[in-house]
Amino acid sequence: MSAWHVNGTSSYALRGRAYGTEPSATPGRPVRNSRRAPVVALVLLLVALAGWQLGGAVWIQAKAALAQRLIASSWSGMQEDGAKRPWPWADTHPVARLTVPSRHVELFVLAGTSGRSLAFGPGHVDGTAAPGSEGNSVIVAHRDTHFAFLRDLHENEEILVEDARGRVSRYLVREVAVVDKHDTRPLDPADSPQLTLITCWPFDAVQPGTDQRYVVIADRTRG
DSSP states (O other): OOOOOOOOOOOOOOOOTTTOOOOOOOOOSSSOTTTTTHHHHHHHHHHHHHHHHHHHHHHHHHHHHHHHHHHHHHHHHHHHSSSOOSSSSOOEEEEEEEEEGTTTTTEEEEEEEOOOHHHTTTTEEEEEEOOTSEEEEEEOTTTTTGGGGGGOOOOOOOEEEEETTTTTTEEEEOOOEEEEEEEOOSSSSOOOOEEEEEEEOOOSSSSSOEEEEEEEEEEEEEO
């Protein structure tokens, strides 16, 4: 996802018989059903495609989980030595840690929302308030990996956001909504501290790039 705007007729081999004619039966031997071969080939193709898709899904999940471990290490080092890349060729770095105690979720938020960043973790939308600060802080992620838990999140559940300085802000979910992908209101500035989490919707869609977005809005609490 982007920041906002987180596939005849059958013939027979020439073996001394006329092309396109059914071979005669041999006494005492069953007649081969030549129409069975395309069906078998189709079944094998479907099985192969299913296996390929399943393997791809497993790889995506594994990559997302491994990346979060590397980012966690980078996060610990960043608080001691400043911003650090989670791996040498990374073009991003962690800017916050997001925790949802009721869902046993702990995620590290990366700077920016490029496709490369979102493959490894939630991304903070440039131009919105920094996580944990005043205003509307917007974070996006993929529905089938890091933000899959949003489908089970309800009003009044608590979300914790730790910034790079170790300060923790507490938020309570106020609203859950489904909006058109062209609706930019969830990105609007807010007069009070607010956290907005966005992913694609519906969660069980097969194809990427859906036309709707799932939005969770939470307000910061005192204390």
